[in-house]
Amino acid sequence: MDLSVIILGTNAALPTKDTITSAQLIQTNHNLYLIDCGEGTQIKMQQHAIKKNKIRAVFISHLHGDHIFGLPGLLTSFLYSQRKEPLQIFGPPGIKAYIETVLSLSASYILYDLMIYEITDVDTFRYEDELITVSAIPLQHRIQTIGYIFREKTRFNILPEVIDKYNLTYEEIKALKRGESIRMDSIPVHPDNNTTVLHPVRSYAYCSDTIYDESLPQRLAGVNTLYHESTYLHALKKQADERMHSTSHDAALTAKNAGVDKLILGHFSTRYSDLNPLLEEARSVFNNVILAREGLEIAI
Numbered sequence: 001m002d003l004s005v006i007i008l009g010t011n012a013a014l015p016t017k018d019t020i021t022s023a024q025l026i027q028t029n030h031n032l033y034l035i036d037c038g039e040g041t042q043i044k045m046q047q048h049a050i051k052k053n054k055i056r057a058v059f060i061s062h063l064h065g066d067h068i069f070g071l072p073g074l075l076t077s078f079l080y081s082q083r084k085e086p087l088q089i090f091g092p093p094g095i096k097a098y099i100e101t102v103l104s105l106s107a108s109y110i111l112y113d114l115m116i117y118e119i120t121d122v123d124t125f126r127y128e129d130e131l132i133t134v135s136a137i138p139l140q141h142r143i144q145t146i147g148y149i150f151r152e153k154t155r156f157n158i159l160p161e162v163i164d165k166y167n168l169t170y171e172e173i174k175a176l177k178r179g180e181s182i183r184m185d186s187i188p189v190h191p192d193n194n195t196t197v198l199h200p201v202r203s204y205a206y207c208s209d210t211i212y213d214e215s216l217p218q219r220l221a222g223v224n225t226l227y228h229e230s231t232y233l234h235a236l237k238k239q240a241d242e243r244m245h246s247t248s249h250d251a252a253l254t255a256k257n258a259g260v261d262k263l264i265l266g267h268f269s270t271r272y273s274d275l276n277p278l279l280e281e282a283r284s285v286f287n288n289v290i291l292a293r294e295g296l297e298i299a300i
């Protein structure tokens, strides 16, 4: 399965001429999942030829404007792209009132099933479809903020000799790949060491916005790719703490302590016209760091 993240917005607080506030997409073979929806998200989708009707669910981290001001526009634009598929939106309490109020006051038409779910218990939240699961983690910011962990479902690659031996059909191969047992001439065939190779599960964590949190790495156990906010350089650590944001150093320390493979930095203060110092600061703590940029697609 293809699994990647497409970055749409990388700024904290404000859009600029070329860059917008937080938004990104998780992309699998057939689906897109939107995480946060800052102002200008639709424009970035058009610039990067994203088919927005493929968005299956939206995950909102918190209700600050730089994460949700693009959402009403996106939801109403689906009218013009003939969206018929239902759309699920997940976010903290208040997300339902926000969307319903804007849609109601602007007399907007929504001609698809829009289901808005408020996450009241972060620890037990779970989204699941045929390809991925999503769980939630608490982040520490000025208002309630939720991080999300996307995991592909466990799947098995079938050994070629097994396909030949049992003359497996396409449907039987798919069932074994999902981890189901099948029956061939009354002989059960199980997904085990003799028939399949377990594919390692890839996962992606989205952590924006948050103050440095020592307890965060343990919640990120098993995560491969971590996106972590990096609003400031460490020279502004005091300001970062006061506004409950992180520095590049903080983000890298979290990545190192969590044992992830790859760190993506984002949510940059617009005071930094050159982002390389943020990258270098993070790399002094953790090796594998990438700067989020609008339009960048990164394999998970």
Ligand SMILES: [Zn+2]
Pocket (backbone or CB within 6 Å): 012, 013, 022, 064, 066, 067, 209, 267
């Ligand atoms: Zn923000």
